[in-house]
Amino acid sequence: MKRRNRRQKRNLKQGILMGAVLVLALLLGLTIGALLTREKEEQPEETETESLWETVEEEPETETTEETKEAKDYPAPVYQFxxxxxxxxxxxxxxxxxxxxxxxxxxxxxxxxxxxxxxxxxxxxxxxxxxxxxxxxxxxxxxxxxxxxxxxxxxxxxxxxxxxxxxxxxxxxxxxxxxxxxxxxxxxxxxxxxxxxxxxxxxxxxxxxxxxxxxxxxxxxxxxxxxxxxxxxxxxxxxxxxxxxxxxxxxxxxxxxxxxxxxxxxxxxxxxxxxxxxxxxxxxxxxxxxxxxxxxxxxxxxxxxxxxxxxxxxxxxxxxxxxxxxxxxxxxxxxxxxxxxxxxxxxxxxxxxxxxxxxxxxxxxKGGKVTVNIHEGEETEEETEETETAETESTESN
Missing domain, CATH: 3.60.21.10 (Metallo-dependent phosphatases)
Structure with missing residues (x-):
């Protein structure tokens, strides 16, 4: 009888130990899974960061191009020659x-x-x-x-x-x-x-x-x-x-x-x-x-x-x-x-x-005609006045 009780107690301890091991294994698995899942979830953010960085690196080139273009866009004189x-x-x-x-x-x-x-x-x-x-x-x-x-x-x-x-x-x-x-x-x-x-x-x-x-x-x-x-x-x-x-x-x-x-x-x-x-x-x-x-x-x-x-x-x-x-x-x-x-x-x-x-x-x-007009695309004074008048009338009507 005593021998059987000792055997039962030993089996119980072993069961508890095995259960603890299983719980630890489960927790470890869950932790590893969570880490892997998190790594996967974070991967797109790293990709976006790299893409944004590339854009940042390209921005100076774009700005330089813009500045060069602006430098060639010379303002018109105020005085009308x-x-x-x-x-x-x-x-x-x-x-x-x-x-x-x-x-x-x-x-x-x-x-x-x-x-x-x-x-x-x-x-x-x-x-x-x-x-x-x-x-x-x-x-x-x-x-x-x-x-x-x-x-x-x-x-x-x-x-x-x-x-x-x-x-x-x-x-x-x-x-x-x-x-x-x-x-x-x-x-x-x-x-x-x-x-x-x-x-x-x-x-x-x-x-x-x-x-x-x-x-x-x-x-x-x-x-x-x-x-x-x-x-x-x-x-x-x-x-x-x-x-x-x-x-x-x-x-x-x-x-x-x-x-x-x-x-x-x-x-x-x-x-x-x-x-x-x-x-x-x-x-x-x-x-x-x-x-x-x-x-x-x-x-x-x-x-x-x-x-x-x-x-x-x-x-x-x-x-x-x-x-x-x-x-x-x-x-x-x-x-x-x-x-x-x-x-x-x-x-x-x-x-x-x-x-x-x-x-x-x-x-x-020889025998040709002047075709180049340096003012091509510009509004004449009359056209500018007409535009301003139309805008004024539109504002007043509103």
Whole structure:
């Protein structure tokens, strides 16, 4: 009996022990299962994290692209420039080109002594207030117009930009700095821009002994790639050849360089700040006398611009020689003129930018028509007014 009781107690202990083992095994299995299930459930979150990280890594590229795009989206100028347009037809041209022409800004930015002398301030102020302002009734001074010109050139797309001298009214450290700041903002490569200089771009007339003409000449060397006497824009089908420092007779070296460009036979647009006389149209003389009260261009009887042998030699070749000159573009008179200088050669003289206008040169195939419109897609003032009126009426009706 006692032996049987001991056996029963031993079996009971073994049963309890086995039960405990089974419970522990069950708990262990449940724990492992829970861990595995949790790991499975967490796996998608890890995948999402990796995906999000990849997106984060790609975002800078997207932002960079956006920034680059925005950098090319140049704002329109606030000032609405008048546009003086001229069309030049070229034989054998395969496409149309549009060039901007900027001349005679006569920028003035000195209002206290230092860069200029105390004695010169009244004269400078008078020129700032009365002479070089827009003629649209707003009287915007030239130094305030310059940033708007830069915006205009950047906002629209030109195949080339020509600066045809007298961007400054005189040279000073202040004026030169203003000019450089604008030039450095232009989007165009150097080989698509031409900057011809003339007397006002160099003249240190108001600087006294502290700033002379020599300083003005030196200052121009740091602007827009330098002050080269060899100025050419080559567009393949035609070329633009500039006459730098055209307020003086050309040197033998400059004449030789221009002749070399004309020797290649390409259709050539000649650009000069000081225009050339006409052999067949006296209206240029009439305009010059009316505006300047003298012959203010290259002419045998001009008080300031009498051609010497080198300059006359260039004129003769352009007018009657073998040069394939299709147009002459000038400035300087501060008034617009378009006419024939010979029976077969035309010259266009642009009015000054300080009045609130910019030149546009359309170079098109011979016999063709102008098809490029830089304002394509823009609303006209009338359309803008109509839109605003419609929006106002809609708001009032609501």
């Amino acid at each position: 008048r546009e003086e347009e001229v069309t030049v037809e070229v034989e054998g041209l395969e496409k149309e080109y549009t060039l901007a022409f900027v001349n005679d800004i006569h920028m003035i930015s000195d209002f206290e002594a230092g860069p200029v002398t105390e004695e010169s301030l009244p004269t400078i102020q008078q020129r700032y207030d009365e002479m070089f302002i827009t003629n649209d009734g707003k009287g915007i001074p030239s130094v305030e117009l310059w940033p708007e010109i830069v915006k205009y050139l950047n906002h629209y797309d030109f195949d080339g930009v020509i600066f045809a001298a007298d961007l400054l009214d005189y040279s000073s450290t202040t004026n030169v700095q203003k000019l450089k700041e604008g030039m450095e903002e232009l989007k165009y490569p150097l080989d698509k821009m031409m900057y011809l200089r003339s007397d006002h771009d160099y003249g240190g007339w108001y600087g006294g002994e502290a700033y002379t003409d020599d300083d003005g000449v030196k200052a121009q060397e740091d602007i827009l790639g330098g002050d080269s006497m060899e100025q050419v824009l080559d567009f393949g089908d035609f070329q633009v050849v500039g006459i730098n420092r055209s307020h003086k007779n050309i040197s033998a070296e400059q004449h030789a360089f221009i002749d070399k460009q004309l020797d290649n036979g390409k259709p050539t647009i000649m650009v000069t700040h000081v225009p050339f006389y006409s052999e067949v149209d006296e209206s240029l003389l009439d305009l010059s006398m009316q505006v300047r009260n003298k012959i203010y261009y290259w002419h045998p009887q001009a008080p300031n611009y009498v051609p010497d042998g080198e300059t006359q030699g260039l004129i003769d070749r352009m007018y009657h020689g073998d040069a394939n000159v299709v147009e002459i573009l000038g400035a300087h008179i501060h008034a617009s003129w378009d006419g024939q200088v010979t029976d077969s050669l035309r010259e266009h003289v642009f009015g000054p930018c300080y009045q609130g206008q910019i030149g546009i040169v359309h170079v098109i195939p």
